[in-house]
Amino acid sequence: MQPINQASVQLVIDQLKNQDLYIHLEMTTGAYASHNDDSKLTASTFIRNGIIRYTLGSIEGTGPFRVGLKINEGWVYSQGLTHWDESDSERLILAGHDNEGKLVVSLQLSKEPF
Numbered sequence: 001m002q003p004i005n006q007a008s009v010q011l012v013i014d015q016l017k018n019q020d021l022y023i024h025l026e027m028t029t030g031a032y033a034s035h036n037d038d039s040k041l042t043a044s045t046f047i048r049n050g051i052i053r054y055t056l057g058s059i060e061g062t063g064p065f066r067v068g069l070k071i072n073e074g075w076v077y078s079q080g081l082t083h084w085d086e087s088d089s090e091r092l093i094l095a096g097h098d099n100e101g102k103l104v105v106s107l108q109l110s111k112e113p114f
Contacts, residue, residue, distance in 0.1 A: 016109055021109045054070055081094045091108060
């Protein structure tokens with residue numbers, strides 16, 4: 001994965017809009033965050049292969065970035081994104097890594113299931 005190129009990611013977001021897509025969205029503080037330090041809250045969110053269609057999408061910020069996708073009944077929003085897989089031309093794969101390089105957030109869109 002490479003650091004996010006905002007203009008290139010925006011092009012992919014624009015190319016995928018108004019299509020039925022599979023979404024993978026996850027966020028975690030680490031499954032064992034409280035195991036190593038009981039003052040830390042373990043939290044996570046996960047959806048895989050949900051179907052989404054957005055009419056407007058944008059990537060904003062100066063890094064870490066945030067992506068918002070406007071759907072019929074509201075928004076899907078992901079913040080803390082730092083990297084993307086620029087070699088994957090069929091899917092949008094975005095991730096956010098902390099200062100230690102650990103995955104904290106991931107947003108992925110694809111025409112095919114994950």
